[in-house]
Structure formats: C-alpha cells, structure tokens
Amino acid sequence: MKNQTQPGLRILLVEDQQALACNIIDYLTSAGHQLDYAATGALALQLAKQHSYDLVLLDLMLPDMDGRQLCVQLRQLWLKAVPVLMLTALDSLDDKLQGFAAGADDYLTKPFELAELAVRCLALSRRHLLSLDPLLQLGPLVIDRSQQQASRAGKPLDLHPLGYRILVVLAEAYPALVSRSDLSYQLWGDEPPDSDALRAHIYLLRQQLDKPFADSMLHTVYGIGFKLVLPQEQADA
Amino acid sequence: MKNQTQPGLRILLVEDQQALACNIIDYLTSAGHQLDYAATGALALQLAKQHSYDLVLLDLMLPDMDGRQLCVQLRQLWLKAVPVLMLTALDSLDDKLQGFAAGADDYLTKPFELAELAVRCLALSRRHLLSLDPLLQLGPLVIDRSQQQASRAGKPLDLHPLGYRILVVLAEAYPALVSRSDLSYQLWGDEPPDSDALRAHIYLLRQQLDKPFADSMLHTVYGIGFKLVLPQEQADA
DNA sequence: AATGCTATGACAACGGAGTAACAAAAGATG
DNA sequence: CATCTTTTGTTACTCCGTTGTCATAGCATT
Numbered sequence: 001m002k003n004q005t006q007p008g009l010r011i012l013l014v015e016d017q018q019a020l021a022c023n024i025i026d027y028l029t030s031a032g033h034q035l036d037y038a039a040t041g042a043l044a045l046q047l048a049k050q051h052s053y054d055l056v057l058l059d060l061m062l063p064d065m066d067g068r069q070l071c072v073q074l075r076q077l078w079l080k081a082v083p084v085l086m087l088t089a090l091d092s093l094d095d096k097l098q099g100f101a102a103g104a105d106d107y108l109t110k111p112f113e114l115a116e117l118a119v120r121c122l123a124l125s126r127r128h129l130l131s132l133d134p135l136l137q138l139g140p141l142v143i144d145r146s147q148q149q150a151s152r153a154g155k156p157l158d159l160h161p162l163g164y165r166i167l168v169v170l171a172e173a174y175p176a177l178v179s180r181s182d183l184s185y186q187l188w189g190d191e192p193p194d195s196d197a198l199r200a201h202i203y204l205l206r207q208q209l210d211k212p213f214a215d216s217m218l219h220t221v222y223g224i225g226f227k228l229v230l231p232q233e234q235a236d237a
Numbered sequence: 238m239k240n241q242t243q244p245g246l247r248i249l250l251v252e253d254q255q256a257l258a259c260n261i262i263d264y265l266t267s268a269g270h271q272l273d274y275a276a277t278g279a280l281a282l283q284l285a286k287q288h289s290y291d292l293v294l295l296d297l298m299l300p301d302m303d304g305r306q307l308c309v310q311l312r313q314l315w316l317k318a319v320p321v322l323m324l325t326a327l328d329s330l331d332d333k334l335q336g337f338a339a340g341a342d343d344y345l346t347k348p349f350e351l352a353e354l355a356v357r358c359l360a361l362s363r364r365h366l367l368s369l370d371p372l373l374q375l376g377p378l379v380i381d382r383s384q385q386q387a388s389r390a391g392k393p394l395d396l397h398p399l400g401y402r403i404l405v406v407l408a409e410a411y412p413a414l415v416s417r418s419d420l421s422y423q424l425w426g427d428e429p430p431d432s433d434a435l436r437a438h439i440y441l442l443r444q445q446l447d448k449p450f451a452d453s454m455l456h457t458v459y460g461i462g463f464k465l466v467l468p469q470e471q472a473d474a
Numbered sequence: 475a476a477t478g479c480t481a482t483g484a485c486a487a488c489g490g491a492g493t494a495a496c497a498a499a500a501g502a503t504g
Numbered sequence: 505c506a507t508c509t510t511t512t513g514t515t516a517c518t519c520c521g522t523t524g525t526c527a528t529a530g531c532a533t534t
Contacts, residue, residue, distance in 0.1 A: 176383035
C-alpha cells in the first residue's frame with residue numbers, strides 16, 4: 001500500500017456555476033490541492049496552454065462550448081493523457097457513455113458530496129500515476145511497461161501477451177484481490193470467451209511466475225478471484 | 238471498475254401518499270429490488286431498527302414528522318451512512334439546501350418519472366459503494382474489504398467465503414443485532430437453504446473468530462439473531 | 475507451411491456449502 | 505421445581521461447483 005503523503009494535486013476546474021465552483025475551490029484547496037479556475041471553455045484552453053495539471057474537473061455544460069468537445073481538445077493539447085473527471089447534471093445513461101467516449105476517466109452527477117469529489121480526485125490521480133510510471137515494482141517482481149517485459153528476482157519471465165496483461169492487472173491492484181469477473185472484464189470486456197479460458201492462462205502464467213521459485217506469488221481466493229502476495233508476507237493465506 | 242451483477246437493492250420507502258407509494262413499489266420491485274414500506278416516520282424508524290437497507294427513499298412531507306428530522310435520526314441510528322434519496326414536492330432552492338444539510342444524498346422533485354427514480358437509485362448505490370472505506374474497524378477486529386480478509390488482534394482469520402460475508406454483515410450492522418431472517422436474506426436472498434445452514438456457518442465462524450481468544454465477540458440473542466460485541470463492553474449482554 | 479498465441483474441452487483434485495442427526499441450553503408450562 | 509418444547513451448538517458426511525492440469529484445435533501472422 002502506498003503510504004506517502006500526497007504532495008497535493010494541481011487541478012484545473014472548469015465550471016460555469018460560480019457558487020458551486022467556489023465551494024469546490026474552498027474544499028479542495030483546504031485539502032491541500034492547488035486549483036486554477038476557468039468559467040468558460042475558452043479560458044480553460046488558454047490556461048491549459050500555459051500550465052500543466054495533474055487532473056481536470058470538467059463541467060459537461062458550459063456556456064461557450066460543450067464539455068465533451070473541450071475534453072477532446074484538452075487531450076489533443078497535452079500529449080500525455082491527463083485524467084479528466086466529468087461533472088454532470090445529466091444522468092441518463094446515454095450521456096454518461098458519451099462522456100466516457102470523449103475520454104473522461106470518471107464522472108460524478110450533481111449534486112454530490114465534496115468529500116466524495118476529493119476522494120475521487122485522489123483515486124484518479126493515483127491510478128494515473130500508477131499507469132504512467134513505466135516501472136512497476138513489487139518486491140522481487142519488476143514489470144517494465146515500456147518493454148512489455150516482467151522479471152522476478154532478476155530472472156526475465158517469458159510471458160505471452162495475455163499472461164503479461166493478467167500480471168499487470170494484478171500488480172496494479174496490489175495488494176487488493178481481483179475478482180474473476182473484474183479480471184475477465186479487463187481482459188476481454190463485455191465478450192469473454194465461452195470457455196473458462198482464464199483458468200488456463202492463469203496456469204500458464206504460474207508456470208513462468210511461480211514454478212521456478214520456492215514460494216508462489218499468485219494466490220487463488222476460492223470462489224472469488226486472485227491476488228498477488230509478496231514472498232515475505234506468506235504468513236497469511 | 239467493478240463489474241459484478243447487481244443483486245438488487247434493499248430499499249426502505251417512506252411515503253404517506255398511498256397511490257404514489259404503490260407505483261414506486263411496483264416499479265422498483267419489478268426492477269429487481271426489495272422494498273419495505275413505511276407510511277409514517279414512526280414506522281420508518283421502527284423498521285430501521287430491525288433491518289438494514291442499501292438505500293432510503295424519503296418523502297419530505299410526512300404526517301407525523303418532518304422528513305429532514307427523520308433523515309437525521311436515521312443517520313444517527315445507523316453507524317454506516319446509508320444513502321438517502323429525498324422526494325419532495327417543494328422545489329425552492331431553500332428546501333433543497335435544507336434537505337442536503339440534513340444529509341440527503343440526492344433529491345427528486347415530484348412529479349418524476351419512475352424510470353428516472355430507478356436510475357438514480359442505482360447511481361446512488363454505486364456512488365456509495367465506491368466511496369466506501371475498504372477498512373472496517375471494530376476494536377480488535379479489522380476487516381479489509383479490498384482483500385476479503387479479516388483479522389482479530391492482528392491475527393489473520395482463515396474464514397470461508399460465507400463466514401467472511403456473515404462477519405461483514407454483522408460488522409456493518411454493529412452495534413445493532415441482526416435478526417436471523419435478515420442475515421439469511423443478505424446471504425441467500427429469497428432462496429435460503431432448506432436446512433438451517435446458518436447455524437453451522439455461525440459455528441464455523443466462531444471457531445475462527447472467538448475460539449482462539451479469551452472472550453467472544455459473536456453473541457447469540459436467543460430467539461432473535463446475533464450481534465457483535467466488543468471485548469471491553471462484555472459487561473452488558 | 476511454419477510459428478506463435480489463444481480458446482476449448484476433458485479429466486482429476488480439491489474445497490466449501492448444505493444436510494442431518496444428536497447434544498446442550500434456554501424458555502415455557504404446569 | 506419438574507418436565508416439556510423450542511432454539512441453538514456441535515459434528516460428520518455427501519454432493520457439487522471451482523480450480524489445476526494438460527493436450528489439442530483454431531486462427532492469425534509471417
């Protein structure tokens with residue numbers, strides 16, 4: 001579990017309702033973050049050109065520009081993908097899907113608790129940082145995203161693409177366990193294979209990850225899913 | 238990115254208009270949820286003492302009690318924050334704000350589409366689940382939802398999945414006692430086992446939770462159900 | 475055609491949940 | 505207080521779904 005003190009995020013807030021914006025600014029500022037505020041899409045773009053941010057809070061309804069459109073433009077402006085949390089009063093499923101299609105990473109329907117907004121901001125930035133760092137390290141296990149290559153205790157693992165993806169999903173979730181359905185969804189989306197292919201792939205992954213070593217890192221939680229365990233914490237099971 | 242199928246929510250509906258209540262019950266029931274219905278605030282409080290719910294639908298205007306007041310009382314009654322969706326005919330901003338001040342998580346002004354109500358129920362419960370603290374702590378007992386792992390006094394408990402679920406239900410209800418029927422419903426829904434399997438599982442759970450320790454945390458209330466008790470408060474029973 | 479990867483299916487091994495039967499305890503009844 | 509009834513604790517056992525294992529077939533890419 002990451003436990004370092006968060007240094008505070010640089011956040012760009014794009015919201016045309018003054019009152020709500022003030023509340024958000026007050027709350028998140030006192031939570032240790034640094035906020036820039038744009039009431040219009042145009043101003044947001046201008047700020048975006050001059051600064052870089054860890055996170056964007058984006059109202060779907062803006063006076064001069066659609067939130068979705070702005071989202072796309074921001075993504076083009078910055079090469080690195082900044083996480084976007086969309087705020088919306090619309091709550092029909094269609095709208096949500098359109099928001100995601102435009103590249104939002106999460107959404108929140110108004111009205112919402114400020115505390116929850118803060119929690120999501122942290123979760124989003126953490127998730128983002130995790131996926132940004134090309135090197136993922138869990139004890140003896142090292143995953144190099146830039147090479148699509150994993151190694152344990154220095155020994156490179158000869159993984160098939162799917163095995164590699166499974167390992168990444170489990171490593172990113174660490175120390176949490178990943179349910180079978182979650183894992184399946186992350187691998188295949190809505191259309192998982194008919195057979196229980198996951199079982200076979202876990203087996204193959206284990207051949208590489210655990211077979212050559214004294215203790216296994218990939219543990220099964222019966223009826224639920226799988227989790228990664230560091231060798232030194234074998235005590236529990 | 239949780240992807241598990243919604244099992245249907247347990248909802249408490251507090252509404253004095255019979256006709257409207259019937260419509261809501263019909264609609265949400267056929268959407269797969271389970272509803273309990275209270276026409277008065279007093280009855281609502283009584284039900285709340287005996288059961289636990291995933292969501293409360295609360296009319297702002299009740300014959301015997303103000304909705305806001307009831308909302309506050311419900312929040313005090315349950316330690317865990319249950320999401321409250323307020324139904325109101327008043328739609329002035331003041332009233333909305335007062336509703337939120339009392340702890341409602343969302344509101345809907347009458348008249349409303351039943352479909353929208355259903356969507357909001359789902360959204361609210363999703364939001365609530367996501368913002369849930371993965372760590373549940375009751376004295377020496379710690380439950381880590383992210384790992385499906387419980388420990389007492391630092392010692393990890395080797396629980397079967399069902400035993401773990403029982404423990405979570407009891408811990409969430411703490412300090413209230415949980416009736417046998419409620420517990421059974423939360424484990425098996427409408428189709429409990431033919432035999433009284435719960436008895437055996439409670440026994441197994443105790444083997445892990447209480448056997449290795451001086452005093453027991455899982456107490457039986459004869460003829461009613463079970464409850465969790467913290468070691469230091471053994472005095473009462 | 476050969477190679478590399480994934481899905482499929484068969485089989486065995488395992489583990490958990492439900493069941494039932496008996497013992498013990500708590501209330502109820504007279 | 506004695507006895508009966510109901511509820512709960514304890515335990516062994518069976519059944520069935522889950523998981524591990526592995527061989528093979530399908531499907532791209534080259």
